[in-house]
Amino acid sequence: MSNISSAQSAPGSSLFKVFRPWIFLAVLLIILPFIFSSGISVYTMNLMGIFIIFALSYNMLLGQGGMLSFGHAVYFGLGGFMSVHFMNYIEYEIFILPMFLVPIFGGIIGLIFAVIIGSFSTRRAGTVFAMISLGIGELVAASSLIFVAFFGGEEGVSGDRTMGPNVLGFDYATDVEVYYLIAIWAFITIALMYMFSRTPMGRMANAVRDNEERAEFIGYSQRKVRFISFCASGFFAGIAGGLFAINFEIVTEENLNALTSGVVLLMAYIGGVGFFIGPIIGAVVFTLLQTLLSNYTEIWQLYVGVLFVLTVMYAPQGLTGILAMHLPVIRMKRVGPLLMPYLRIGIPTIICLIGLVGLLETVHHVRSMPADQTMMSLAGLEFDTHSVLPWVIMVVFTVVGGFVAKSQAPQFREAWEEAHAPVSSDGGSAK
Amino acid sequence: MSIAISLNEVRKSFGPTEIIRGVNLNIEKGERHAIIGPNGAGKSTLFHLVSGRYNLSGGSVSLNGEEISNLPPYEIYRKGLSRSFQVTNIFPMMSVFENVRCGIMWSKDYKYSFWHLVDRERELNERTQEVLAEIGLTDRQHVPAGVLTYAEQRALEIGIASAGGADVIMLDEPTAGMSHSETDQAIALIRKITEGKTLVMVEHDMGVVFDLADRISVLVYGEIIATDTPENIRNNKAVQEAYLGAEAEHA
Secondary structure: OOOOOOOOOOOOOOHHHHHHHHHHHHHHHHHHHHHOOOHHHHHHHHHHHHHHHHHHHHHHHHHHOOOOOOOOHHHHHHHHHHHHHHHHHHHOOOOOOOHHHHHHHHHHHHHHHHHHHHHHHOOOOHHHHHHHHHHHHHHHHHHHHHOHHHHOHHHOEEOOOOOOOOEOOEOOOOHHHHHHHHHHHHHHHHHHHHHHHOOHHHHHHHHHHHOHHHHHOOOOOHHHHHHHHHHHHHHHHHHHHHHHHHHHOEEOHHHHOHHHHHHHHHHHHHHOOOOOOHHHHHHHHHHHHHHHHHHHOOOHHHHHHHHHHHHHHHOOOHHHHHHHHHHHHHHOOOHHHHHHHHHHHHHHHHHHHHHHHHHHHHHHHHHHOOOOOOEEEEOOEEEEOOOHHHHHHHHHHHHHHHHHHHHHHHHHHHHHHHHHOOOOOOOOOOO | OOEEEEEEEEEEEEOOEEEEEEEEEEEEOOOEEEEEOOOOOOHHHHHHHHHOOOOOOEEEEEEOOEEOOOOOHHHHHHOOEEEOOOOOOOOOOOEHHHHHHHHHHOOOOOOOOOOOOHHHOHHHHHHHHHHHHHHOOHHHOOOEHHHOOHHHHHHHHHHHHHHOOOOEEEEEOOOOOOOHHHHHHHHHHHHHHOOOOEEEEEOOOHHHHHHHOOEEEEEEOOEEEEEEOHHHHHOOHHHHHHHHHHHHHHO
């Protein structure tokens, strides 16, 4: 997408240029199931679509509005529960409603609760807001086990998405049909959330994030700006929850507890909160890790956690930030000179990572398996965890790889700076 | 001429310390009024009291005859008073263009709208370009405001304050920390943006004060000891003792 940074598009840009990313997105969404048609990939893409909406709604708070929330799953979960109840109303014919409209009710319940909770939690940003969001998150998660009539207790509430009047012959019996339902909702909500960020309200959300005090001296109440962002965010999170309900046909307490709140924070941050498309990339990467990596290793959450910590420490702009740093290099056609340095630092880093992953997996194997089961297979290699040689190899990989990578760092940095050195005509535009 | 800002027995204390000790001041519409005084006299505090950043401990402030005591800053801004800050106070991660545009939005009546797309609002963007040209930052409009040089940030600071077209503009040390040539540019800019408006400024640079101001108030230890034309202030005995004398000693 050309508009990943917050720079405004030039007034003279043609209509086509404005809509190009959207046309691209629409075409991509349509053709994806033809490329990835297996059951697992459709399942993954459905989850991705839901998480993309959820992560983008979260970024309306964190990235756009400067509000760190630890309880965003409340609006996702409540939207999900409301939607699953609506699915049941449709099944019992209390309402006659096509299934694809159900997420709207999820959105409305998300909005209602955001209005109620936002009315007091958005008074201040920063720590106060974060603490209130954490408290509310715990409160709602706890009450979900108490109010069994609405939340269904520990087993949750389940529904049936194939009920209700068919529109254009869709009865959502297969995952691919649900995929297109999610894709359409994702397209609409991504567009709406992007447009929201380009309205006076969205601009002021950024202004309040940057400097809440000054915003008050140009006519805007910081509290009201935060409140409106918060409500919009709750609405879109509720829609994501509604889609979750349709996709899985069950919503449980887990969907509104702190774990889910943590996941959305992880997705948005790994992707990059400073960019509109950051959370999209974060949601895609996270879902891939969750569904694919978990097939190969039991400790995939450890890797996600490490990725998050590394992002916070070394790439606070997230994966999108790393990509965006390469844009000027590509634009100036200086990718060539960077290839060799990348190989020289990349290969030892990969060797180091292979060693580390091997060590982690082997340690996990030793700790979790019965004592007599000492054979393990890793990436097709069979070895005995109680013999010395595999350990030695892995330690050597880690240490030598790490050492060589570190020794390559200075020349890499030099090449990087050279590639970024401004040409005389470059006005130093950032990002 | 009618009164733009009127301060009546304004007081402010922080705990037991009284910083502003009963200030009475009338600033007329259309005048350029400077407030001077030694360090710690309470000039910035007085600014914060008028613009709504601090609440009053006593007395009252009115703007164009309307009471504005203890209103939140955004309410005061909406009544037509805009201000800049001594320590640069901008939106550092947003582009220079966005900074200025945010300063205009309320005055163009967009309020909290989420049904206008800012990039399509021609008038808003044209006005933004005008302000950018005025403050000389047209070439730097796509740069994040946080990476501007100090002098550019000061210009942007003034630009944001004046962009909304408020009738009363308050500038807190607009030339602080600037070189001579930068100061000259800043004076020209201030002249330009305050044409036909009321200007209240705090300033340490006497050259700037005597160059710009129609009237000067001298604030010493939370009290105004004189308000007069530059000429009379220069010859005022009490002022010389309390303020200019102290300056001379330093020199």
